[in-house]
Amino acid sequence: MSDLLRDAGFKELTRVSTARTRLRDVTTRHERTVRRSLVEADGCVLAEAVTSGQNVPHYDRAAMDGFAVRAEDTFGASSRAPNLLRVASDEVAPGDAVRVHTGSEIPPGADAVVMVEHAELVGDDLEVFDAVAEGENVAPEGEDVEEGQQLYEAGHRLRPSDLGLLKSTGVREVTVYELPRVAVIPTGEELVEENPEPGEVIETNGLTISRLVERWGGDASYHDIVTDDETSLREAVDNNLDSDIIVTTGGSSVGERDLIPEVIAEIGEVVVHGVALKPGHPVALGVVADTPIIMLPGYPVACIINAVQFLRPALKWAGGLPLDSFPTVEARLGRKIHSDVGDRTFVRVRLSEEDGERVATPTRASGSGVLSSVALADGWVEVPESSEGIASGDTVAVQNWEWLA
Incomplete structure (x- = not known):
């Protein structure tokens, strides 16, 4: 990374939609399949069509x-x-x-x-x-399901109700796609697992992101902390290229210790560095040996927001999973939100009831390092790039981004 870029910061930022398209272009759906019992297949995507093994009911x-x-x-x-x-x-x-x-x-x-x-x-x-x-x-016999009837096509994501129906028809195992494998690598010489000294920080991003991967339908491997050293970072990436996605946390900006984009550029390609998203400008997206690399910022809030915007869709693409929208609720905005034109801004809010009306109150409009502003929020409000903000009293859609699906 040039000294000029480090000194100047991000001159140009890529729009969220463009960045996502570039990530989509370097993300490939894997084709690995496995036979699983119905209990193990919950949430998996069928690799083959499934037909009924018997009539349901099997008698009048x-x-x-x-x-x-x-x-x-x-x-x-x-x-x-x-x-x-x-x-x-x-x-x-x-x-x-x-x-x-x-x-x-x-x-x-x-x-x-x-x-x-x-x-x-x-x-x-x-x-x-x-x-x-x-x-x-x-x-009558076969009123619910007839023997030999096709129940689900390949590509269908199995739900608990599907598993019950399959069992009732005599199906005990199904062929599904393996869950996408995601390597989560926290980076930073200041990170420790416990008992931090002054200047040290307890590592939380890797834990959070690995659990989100599991919740979103992936198989996460949560790795040990890697220090800010080019050789160590390169080795960590090289050792995980058999993953469907590699995600790093920290070191993605343009400071002297932000080395991961430079490492990826040397051994692969950086397709995006800096996105018009707030909080979270310093996200980078790349690819090494056909494995997409998502380089998340180290600040916890920016890390989570970028994970939702980029890691979640990439995981769904890799696993052939549907990219469902998050559930939203409407509420009256309790306090004005400011936003910079050109940035897509995510504002954390708490929900409450006032005189029978749902009210969304921002917990914090800035501060990408304040993890409690996300953890203690009920969701966030997304402000589009074209807006300077939202006036107090306006109706907003609050996204429940931590929804289990």
Whole structure:
């Protein structure tokens, strides 16, 4: 990195959308597959279509508590003139009824179920007060799913309800894509794991980012701290090029100790350095040997915001996962937000209720090193590049960026 760049800082910043497009261009979807049990497959993407192994239900069953009957034996029944049937124990012969419960197999000879509230036992007989049609209150074999029916196509991300349906049809294992492998490498000579001395900082970014990777559908490897040394940084990257994505935290700006962009430029390519995003200008994106490298800033808030904007979509692209939007809630802005035109600004807010109205109050508009401003917030408000800010009292959309999906 030139001394001129270090002295001048970022002269030009890449727009968020452009930076994301460049990252997309160097991110490749992996094709590794694995057979997994249904429990292990939750959240995974199917690599093959899945068909039903059996009918569901696999027998004719009662859809209500009541009595299995021949429908024709109930014709003409009413509350004033009930039909009288014999109570049997197994098969239903003409004029018979057999007690059944919801889910019970329909006994031979029956073709309908009289609901328990429409009948009354009188000794060994049954008075039926309401006629039923053939098939009424009966769930026929295969009503839910037929054997051989295609349930899901390749590319579908499995949800808990999908797993339940698959199990009900006799499926026990599925072929899915492996979760994208993400190497998380915290960097910085000032970082320690515990008991910091003056000038030292407890490492938190690697922990946070590795857990976000797992939450977003990836397989994170959380590495030891790497000091600000070109040889050590190069070695850390080289040793993890079998990952689908490498993400570093810290050392991404233009200071004397910000070495990682220079290292990536020497062994690969830096496609973006400096993004018009606030807080978090000093993010860098690159590629080495077809492995995308996401270089996140060291300040915790900037690190998280850039991870959401770049690491999350890259992970989804690599794993063939859908890039769903975060859920949002509308609220009245409790205090004016200032923003610089040209920057996409993310303002952390707390939500509260005032006179029955939801109110969003900024926890902090600046301060990318104040981790509590994110951790104690309920979400953030995204201010577009074209805006100078948002006036107090305006309605804003608060993004719940920590949503589990």
